[in-house]
Amino acid sequence: MAPSTESLQSLILTTLDTDSSIPDTLSLTSPDGTTLEQLQIQGALNSLAAREMLTYKNITRDTWVLTPEAEGLLAEGSYEARVFEVVRAALEGLTIQDLQAKVGKEVAGLGQKAAFRNKWIKQDNGKLVKCVDEVEDVTQAQLKEVKETGNLKNAKVLADLKKRKLVALQKSLSFSVEKGPKFSTTIQKLETDLTAEMIASGSWRKTEFKKYNFNAQGVPPAGGALHPLMKVREEFRNIFFEMGFQEMPTNKFVESSFWNFDALFVPQQHPARDMQDTFFIKDPQGAGLPDDKEYVQRVADVHEKGGFGSIGYRYPYKEEETEKLVLRTHTTSISTNILYKLANAPGGFKPAKYFSIDRVFRNESVDATHLAEFHQVEGVIADYNLTLGDLIGFMETFFAKMGVTNLRFKAAYNPYTEPSMEIFSYHSGLKRWVEIGNSGLFRPEMLEPMGLPKGVRVIGWGLSLERPTMIKYGVDNIRELLGHKVSLGFIGSNPAVRLDKKMGREAVKEGAAAE
Numbered sequence: 001m002a003p004s005t006e007s008l009q010s011l012i013l014t015t016l017d018t019d020s021s022i023p024d025t026l027s028l029t030s031p032d033g034t035t036l037e038q039l040q041i042q043g044a045l046n047s048l049a050a051r052e053m054l055t056y057k058n059i060t061r062d063t064w065v066l067t068p069e070a071e072g073l074l075a076e077g078s079y080e081a082r083v084f085e086v087v088r089a090a091l092e093g094l095t096i097q098d099l100q101a102k103v104g105k106e107v108a109g110l111g112q113k114a115a116f117r118n119k120w121i122k123q124d125n126g127k128l129v130k131c132v133d134e135v136e137d138v139t140q141a142q143l144k145e146v147k148e149t150g151n152l153k154n155a156k157v158l159a160d161l162k163k164r165k166l167v168a169l170q171k172s173l174s175f176s177v178e179k180g181p182k183f184s185t186t187i188q189k190l191e192t193d194l195t196a197e198m199i200a201s202g203s204w205r206k207t208e209f210k211k212y213n214f215n216a217q218g219v220p221p222a223g224g225a226l227h228p229l230m231k232v233r234e235e236f237r238n239i240f241f242e243m244g245f246q247e248m249p250t251n252k253f254v255e256s257s258f259w260n261f262d263a264l265f266v267p268q269q270h271p272a273r274d275m276q277d278t279f280f281i282k283d284p285q286g287a288g289l290p291d292d293k294e295y296v297q298r299v300a301d302v303h304e305k306g307g308f309g310s311i312g313y314r315y316p317y318k319e320e321e322t323e324k325l326v327l328r329t330h331t332t333s334i335s336t337n338i339l340y341k342l343a344n345a346p347g348g349f350k351p352a353k354y355f356s357i358d359r360v361f362r363n364e365s366v367d368a369t370h371l372a373e374f375h376q377v378e379g380v381i382a383d384y385n386l387t388l389g390d391l392i393g394f395m396e397t398f399f400a401k402m403g404v405t406n407l408r409f410k411a412a413y414n415p416y417t418e419p420s421m422e423i424f425s426y427h428s429g430l431k432r433w434v435e436i437g438n439s440g441l442f443r444p445e446m447l448e449p450m451g452l453p454k455g456v457r458v459i460g461w462g463l464s465l466e467r468p469t470m471i472k473y474g475v476d477n478i479r480e481l482l483g484h485k486v487s488l489g490f491i492g493s494n495p496a497v498r499l500d501k502k503m504g505r506e507a508v509k510e511g512a513a514a515e
């Protein structure tokens, strides 16, 4: 059982007291004779040195130590000595097979070679016979010298033993110790706190205080930690700001069906607007419609009769439907409202780039990668004569900022964009294509009723925050990332990720996390 620091300190002080110095702490042995760990001794020396009771210097030396194999040879004799023993005992000589049977293949192999070299044995018509009556196991003696002295006078032999992996160099550290100015054999307990009583009584004057250890690592401050999702959100926000985007205000989870659906030319009977996809608010019953009644009418008209080159949906547009309140199913509702304001801004439309990152709610069946809510990352760019090529080009630029390249685009459908495309990236970890987002050119049926000038096109795209976060942090199940099962340790201990930097674990684990 390792001696306590206190008992080590008193051993050192009593030794110093008797011997006035300790030339090498290797000589120190614990009262129960167990060899003392030099590192533990160093701990005891440090606290005594801090109190100027002693001073010490390091003694580093390279000592040669025996490898486990060499320990075996030291204990049972060298291979060649063992072979010689067996051959000597076999008066009629011994076949190789018999020798191997007796000492094993490896010993027979290694031992023979050395025994031959030492002319201890020889081959005689197919049998091994002894050449001498007795031998001195030089190897064993050499290993013994190394064991006892940590070295070997004959450097050549030492090099050979090293080559045969029988010895290894070990740096050993010990200490030479001298008495210090405040040497004493008793350790006075050092006060660590200056108390009011000490000051009142003045006892502090003759009290010895423990020195401040300014190198001591402070107690890690129990501080908050950003949730990994928020760390990745910051990465996305930086990417958008870098590209000159403005952030849209997203502080409203409850949206009217007008801004969440109708203004985006999503027909009122579209399945996405059913209970099983959207959370409808029971109370209050309905939302006030936008004050711009003409705009609402234009939206109703384009649904019913079309316009702007569209034939519309040709169904009776119901005001009560458009007033229904919902938990927003996408942040595209915010984009729509911002685009409307852009179209009606004093001084008229100006090209703009906006983004939003916030929670959206979908009444969907939850599974390992889906909850009834997720964070949507969305970008929109409004400018004259934007094309599908601009969208594709921009996607490459945008995703390249997070280290995602080699994109593929697959035609898709959204009620509010035409053409629409799903975006895929080839994932080296998974060795397959992963869907990393959705995008499109907003439909004129959505943009023109707002009053956006002819020729203005708006490209938009979106992805989730959860997917990249799960991939970057190697999380397979979304419940490890969100919800009551999340380990706070995971939150507190995870460093912020750099979206554009491949993280070790991530490369490996990414496999499992992807869709």
Ligand code: FB9
Residues within 6 Å of the ligand: 332, 362, 376, 377, 378, 402, 404, 414, 417, 434, 435, 436, 437, 438, 439, 440, 459, 460, 461, 462, 463, 464, 465, 467, 468, 469, 471, 515
């Ligand atoms: O995030 C998604 N995938 C993804 C993203 C990033 C990633 O890692 C990056 C490497 C670092 C890995 C995967 N998806 C979008 C794709 C799929 O996960 C998809 O199955 C699930 N989607 C969500 C919706 O689920 C119902 C992700 C979410 C999504 C989908 C579409 C939009 C936004 C989020 C959109 C949009 C849009 C389109 C046009 C105009 C404006 C907005």
